Amino acid sequence: MPTATATKPRSASRSAGPPQDSRGRRGQRKDRWSRRGPLLPALIFLIVVTQLPFLATLIISFMNWNSLRPDETSFAGLDNYVSVLSDADLRQSILTTIILTATVVLVSLVLGLVLALLLDKKFIGRGVVRTLLIAPFLVVPVAAALIWKHALLNPSYGLINGTLTWVWSLFGSDNPPQPEILSQAPLLAVEASLIWQWTPFMMLILLAGLQSRPMDVIEAAQIDGASGWQIFRHLTLPHLRQYIELGGLLGTIYIVQNFDAVFTLTAGGLGTANLPYSIYQTFYFANEYGLASATGVIAVIGTIIVAIFALRTVFTLFQKEESR
Amino acid sequence: MTTLSPTRKKAAGPKFLVRKRKSRLDATRNSTVAGLIAWTAALIFAIPVLWMLLTSFHSEVDAATNPPSLFADLTLESYQDFFSGASGLSPWPPLINSATASITSTVLVLVLAIPAAYALSIRPIRKWTDVMFFFLSTKMLPVVAAILPLFLFARNFGVLDNIWFLVLLYTSMNLPIAVWMMRSFLAEVPVEMLEAAQIDGAGLLLTLRKVVAPVAMPGIAATALICFIFSWNELLLARVLTGVVAGTAPVFLTSFVSSQGLFLAKVCTAAVVISLPVLLAGFAAQDKLVQGLSLGAVK
Numbered sequence: 001m002p003t004a005t006a007t008k009p010r011s012a013s014r015s016a017g018p019p020q021d022s023r024g025r026r027g028q029r030k031d032r033w034s035r036r037g038p039l040l041p042a043l044i045f046l047i048v049v050t051q052l053p054f055l056a057t058l059i060i061s062f063m064n065w066n067s068l069r070p071d072e073t074s075f076a077g078l079d080n081y082v083s084v085l086s087d088a089d090l091r092q093s094i095l096t097t098i099i100l101t102a103t104v105v106l107v108s109l110v111l112g113l114v115l116a117l118l119l120d121k122k123f124i125g126r127g128v129v130r131t132l133l134i135a136p137f138l139v140v141p142v143a144a145a146l147i148w149k150h151a152l153l154n155p156s157y158g159l160i161n162g163t164l165t166w167v168w169s170l171f172g173s174d175n176p177p178q179p180e181i182l183s184q185a186p187l188l189a190v191e192a193s194l195i196w197q198w199t200p201f202m203m204l205i206l207l208a209g210l211q212s213r214p215m216d217v218i219e220a221a222q223i224d225g226a227s228g229w230q231i232f233r234h235l236t237l238p239h240l241r242q243y244i245e246l247g248g249l250l251g252t253i254y255i256v257q258n259f260d261a262v263f264t265l266t267a268g269g270l271g272t273a274n275l276p277y278s279i280y281q282t283f284y285f286a287n288e289y290g291l292a293s294a295t296g297v298i299a300v301i302g303t304i305i306v307a308i309f310a311l312r313t314v315f316t317l318f319q320k321e322e323s324r
Numbered sequence: 325m326t327t328l329s330p331t332r333k334k335a336a337g338p339k340f341l342v343r344k345r346k347s348r349l350d351a352t353r354n355s356t357v358a359g360l361i362a363w364t365a366a367l368i369f370a371i372p373v374l375w376m377l378l379t380s381f382h383s384e385v386d387a388a389t390n391p392p393s394l395f396a397d398l399t400l401e402s403y404q405d406f407f408s409g410a411s412g413l414s415p416w417p418p419l420i421n422s423a424t425a426s427i428t429s430t431v432l433v434l435v436l437a438i439p440a441a442y443a444l445s446i447r448p449i450r451k452w453t454d455v456m457f458f459f460l461s462t463k464m465l466p467v468v469a470a471i472l473p474l475f476l477f478a479r480n481f482g483v484l485d486n487i488w489f490l491v492l493l494y495t496s497m498n499l500p501i502a503v504w505m506m507r508s509f510l511a512e513v514p515v516e517m518l519e520a521a522q523i524d525g526a527g528l529l530l531t532l533r534k535v536v537a538p539v540a541m542p543g544i545a546a547t548a549l550i551c552f553i554f555s556w557n558e559l560l561l562a563r564v565l566t567g568v569v570a571g572t573a574p575v576f577l578t579s580f581v582s583s584q585g586l587f588l589a590k591v592c593t594a595a596v597v598i599s600l601p602v603l604l605a606g607f608a609a610q611d612k613l614v615q616g617l618s619l620g621a622v623k
Contacts, residue, residue, distance in 0.1 A: 035449045038439030042499055043455070045436055049496035050462045056473035115365055123359025131607060132366040135373045138606035142559045142574045143595035146581055147376045150591050157388040157588065159375055166391035196369065204614040257466045259560040264578065276560070279468040284564065289472060296469035307464045 054300070061293035068287045080294035090295060092271060093278040094302075097256060100187065100274055104194040105251045109244060111195070112202025119203070120210045137200040145264035148193040153265075155180040186270040190261050198255065202247045209243030210236070245313045252306050256299075275299045380592035387589040402593040413583060415597065417569075418576035421487050422598075425562075425572060426555035429494035433502045433551045434544065436495070441506030446513065446536065456507065459500040467497075467560055478565055487570040493561055498551040505550070505616050509543025510536065546612030553602050553613075573598045 064076040084090045119130055136144065152159045161178045168176030182189050213236065221231050259276045266272040268281060275295065283292035378394075379387045380403070386396035406415060444452045474493065475484075483489040513536050521531045559574040566575060580594050606613055 039443035042436040042440035053470035053473040118362040121358040129366040132370040140599045162392040276468045
């Protein structure tokens with residue numbers, strides 16, 4: 001029988017059938033394997049393709065291994081980890097990863113919440129607005145990054161500076177400000193493009209949350225004379241909490257791993273290299289396999305810390321499903 | 325206050341009529357303001373996409389002006405150049421590679437995920453939550469933490485620049501998401517229907533075909549769509565593990581830009597063409613997309 005924490009009502013009614021009671025031990029074993037059987041191909045495939053390479057990364061992280069000097073490959077102990085943590089560039093990339101992820105997730109969550117609240121109301125053309133808002137999320141990430149770099153942020157003919165020129169010319173000025181955002185504020189440019197891509201995702205999740213609110217409770221609160229803000233603060237926000245957490249955590253998982261935007265917009269220059277980009281650079285260009293692997297392991301440790309919170313959130317969602 | 329819901333009608337008793345009318349008035353007023361703000365925000369968010377689309381139909385001269393030339397003549401020039409590979413880079417091999425990798429890996433994912441989801445929902449095994457968390461945890465493992473051994477393996481076994489190796493990796497990349505999604509879809513099959521089928525003496529295959537499949541079909545389609553999009557979008561693995569022969573569309577896009585320099589209209593055209601499958605598929609299945617991306621947790 002499934003464990004106590006598993007879906008009590010559902011699995012009980014599903015698994016309790018005549019076969020288990022009437023068959024002997026052999027029948028039970030057969031039944032158990034017929035339950036596990038369908039799961040095994042997926043499980044084994046995933047272990048082989050994802051866990052074994054990570055195990056190899058872990059082993060390589062304890063080795064001196066530069067592919068340009070294959071004769072000097074040796075056991076390095078913790079040297080690579082010491083190097084990573086004492087290397088200013090790699091430390092910087094850890095910091096950049098944290099700042100980039102936190103900024104993008106927080107800002108896109110707040111913007112997504114505002115947009116979801118707006119879209120929860122009825123107005124003319126709501127479907128069109130929703131479709132327009134989703135568009136950024138549906139552009140292939142590397143294409144989106146290229147558009148930001150060349151069509152929007154290019155200092156000589158990008159849309160942003162072009163618009164500034166146009167607005168200034170309306171007031172008869174020939175000297176519009178022409179900021180070079182990509183070189184002056186590179187991290188901001190990366191963040192802006194990612195916020196633009198991820199806000200729609202947050203909006204969609206929060207909109208799903210808003211539309212699953214129990215309306216009768218809100219009706220009752222309205223009838224009792226609660227103000228719009230009171231309803232938002234005490235009913236809507238608590239209900240949205242797990243949707244906010246879910247959006248934040250899924251966003252974190254994806255943005256921590258972001259490669260496309262950093263690679264395309266700045267190629268990791270000017271302090272925008274995050275961990276994925278640094279690791280790519282360390283092994284692909286510098287051929288420092290040991291060092292790259294140690295950085296990868298550190299990235300995993302960081303992700304595990306986030307994952308612990310993520311799993312807790314998901315677990316509460318499971319519990320909710322069970323109690324249904 | 326916000327959307328109209330069926331419950332509102334139920335709650336309406338005669339003595340609330342006055343207040344109700346007032347709240348409906350409030351709602352109308354708020355909605356106009358909300359609508360205006362939402363429209364503004366939507367246009368701001370859509371501008372880069374619309375700009376990309378417009379620029380792709382401009383000539384190079386009109387594309388690279390400051391201030392921007394909104395009303396320049398439209399032309400299919402850069403589309404013709406793009407598809408004919410006028411610059412020596414044909415887009416067809418990478419597009420075919422991307423289609424191959426995305427479609428094949430999606431099929432593989434479904435073949436592996438549907439039985440797994442069945443084992444996790446319809447007849448749940450012991451500790452099924454633990455298995456679910458294992459699947460999720462593999463998704464949290466950053467790709468970069470496994471990429472070096474994959475690269476070394478590919479180089480030593482001669483599968484570097486081989487699209488089928490990429491297919492295997494895309495399958496593993498999407499399998500956890502697919503299992504989560506499929507489980508939540510299969511869990512929607514009513515227990516009563518399964519029991520009824522059992523009582524009627526239907527075997528496993530018949531039950532799957534007649535009871536489970538009709539309920540799960542939209543879910544299977546949504547799962548397939550998400551897996552396709554993720555594979556189509558992927559850049560890092562493709563960039564490290566493929567090259568001349570097996571390069572995918574995103575890899576092509578990056579090399580296209582560096583070889584073409586800053587021909588803005590051409591860049592926009594390439595970006596439009598490569599994004600189009602995802603844009604169309606995504607617009608068509610907006611709700612399913614959220615559900616999939618949130619691992620089926622949000623309905």
